[in-house]
Amino acid sequence: MQFKELPSVKEQIMKCVRCGKCRSVCPVFAEIRNETAAPRGHVFMVEMLRDSKVEASQLLYDRLSNCLMCETCSANCPSGIEVHKLNAAARSYIYKYYPNSTKDMIFDTMWTNPGLMQKTIMMMRGAQKTGMQFLARSIGFTKYLPGDMSKAERILTDIPSRSARHLLAEGYRSIGERKYTVGYFLGCATNLLNPQVAVAAVDVLIRNGCDVIIPSDNKCCGLPHLANGKMDTAQELAIHNVKTFNNYQFDYIITDCASCSSALDPKSMQFLLGGTKDEDDAQKFAGKIMDLNRFLIEILDIKLPANENASPIKITYHDPCHLANAQGIKAAPRELLKRIPGVELVEMKDANRCCGGSGTYSVTHYDLSMQILDHKMHNAMETGASKIATCCPSCMMQLRHGIKRENWNAEVVHPVELICESYKGL
């Protein structure tokens, strides 16, 4: 569907009453303090673009790209406007007039091909391990990297030697009586950067009565593409994933990644594939998508056996935007943490304020991303916790970078890693 015909672009804009509620909660506006960076300003810009009162331009693209896609504005808009979707659609429309070959190579060629993506990440790991990354940094070579990459390459450190794909088989039988057959949607970042989360997720699922199948050819959920003006590619990825998972008879499709579950849920599928021949198949697929935390609490209601020897541990929790704002999931991960023997959950101030990671944002807008991260780190450190739990690989990467910057002796984990450990500690 064309940009101007999209229901969100065609119908939602007129509902904006310019109240400014979105502006008061936007983490980017809090830093920039300029109406062009405010969600309300974005709505106005998209309206002007739609009505041909302004032309597509690189400047307009750059202004819209200041947005993190954190959905705080959309979750708080009294008129129900999905500001982030207007923004994503407008970026993709403008990108067609101002394409960029490096971006095309990254998002269309590499990020749509899991094998190539894995090779690229492993080459980066090789550079880290052989000291090439340090050398390139020392002689100033990294400053020739595109955009903010020269600064942001410091975020992607400690790449694991083996991906989750290498560590996991394609299918597992439940331990004990089977309750459900679930598909596990393995996101790119979990697979390549946090394989221990995938291993823990599968372990906990099979211990709790699930047969688990990990389809070998699932691709990226498409969220990075949507945030980078690549809506067409996001649609192609969605169609591929819908076909792949609909080939199985799953009761649920589970993912531990907040970004993946939000990108694959019914609202997002409607945005991407509504009005196309794939709409019904997409809704069948999306209707089965469920965040792992919710599944463990609301469907399986897992119980962890008491362990008197469990060491006491203080943990704070960071709400990923794509879980809290996009899906309204705040209680389930907290409830999971509270069920772990020995865990004391300490709330940080503004737990659901964005950490500034937001997928590729810390790469494209490093300095601004760090400003936003500083608030998060201050609030997290204030709790005195020794671990930050969160459920999104992008947040995990960003928070780990924050911990290094602060020289803080703490660790970032997914709740399911702690659940898995608590079974093994018995």
Ligand code: SF4
């Ligand atoms: S909160 Fe909603 S209605 Fe109010 S200015 Fe923002 S987009 Fe418009």
Ligand code: SF4
């Ligand atoms: S999605 Fe987040 S960063 Fe973007 S305009 Fe809305 S509140 Fe601001």
